[in-house]
Amino acid sequence: MKQAYLLICLCLFNIHAHAQDILISKNAAVSFFSSTVMEDIEGKSNTASSVINAKSREIIFKVSNTSFQFKKKLMQEHFNENYMESDRFPFSKFSGKITDDIDLSKDGNYTVNVEGSLDIHGVAKPYQCKVNLVIAQGNITAKTTFKVKIEDHQIKVPSLVFKNIAEFVDVRLSAVYQPKKT
Template sequence: MQKLIVTLIALLLCTGIKAQIWVSKTVNASFFSSTPLEDIDAQSKTGASAINVKTNEIIFKINNSSFQFKKKLMQEHFNENYMESDKYPTSDFKGKIVEQVDLTKPGTYTVTVKGNLQIHGVSKEYQTKASLIVANDEIKASSAFNVKLADHGIKIPTIVFKQIAETIQVKMTATYQPKK
């Protein structure tokens, strides 16, 4: 986890500007797939993220094998058959808050985040809304968006096609503190 945080900060510092970096070691990521036959949901609480409040750059990184399922067999199939977590151990997002927002000032901001989401070794551009609450020397962020599995090269075998939705809903929350 520490290595993940250091990597994220290093990526944001490469902008050449003396950055004001805020980090989160408490990223919660979840996804939900609903079909008439079965609902699938999983959560990870081990992701990491960083925001450069001067440039509005943002990055998230999550270990794919950290997602926990209610059914262990689903978790096994997720890691071995769909995400191929041994081959693609992480998923990440690198992007920017589109609007010019002063994240050093308290307030609640609805922003647009645009960037590339890399899942299963395939990167695709996404744009979504996010909520940012700046208060008490922290930033709380949350967002929800949909991901088409086919867009990231994740194939669903025909035998289980009716059990896994083609599009899943992803939710992310994070609490950031200034990097000291």
């Protein structure tokens, strides 16, 4: 009987330890900014989801394309209907890994390299960027900014509005991760 109890305790401990390796952000922020002489365009979403596996240092970031908000309603319509084709490609996603050897359970401020695949508009491309991490009491705050060339993801810009949209878009990600609750 004692052996069965010990086995159950070990299994529960293992499940709990594994859950501590998973950190989740349910309301991550994603924004992008395009600046040209003609017009600035900015879209923001605070409903992205992200997960980090602290043990393997793998990271996934996913945002619904229709969740982006713009200053002008017409910009939002054009973004979803003409550029992102959100009905065909409802999500943008990043899957990658922190390449630096870092202990994500150790408090501190770190700048780490992340490499992975960014899938926008149904086209996945390799990306790498530097991410600022603040680790405090089991929570992780992550922030990064990187450039995306819209042509790389086969996003078509009509010649009529070509001067209104920049060739490169600045993308900003920000997330606060907490340990997954068991």
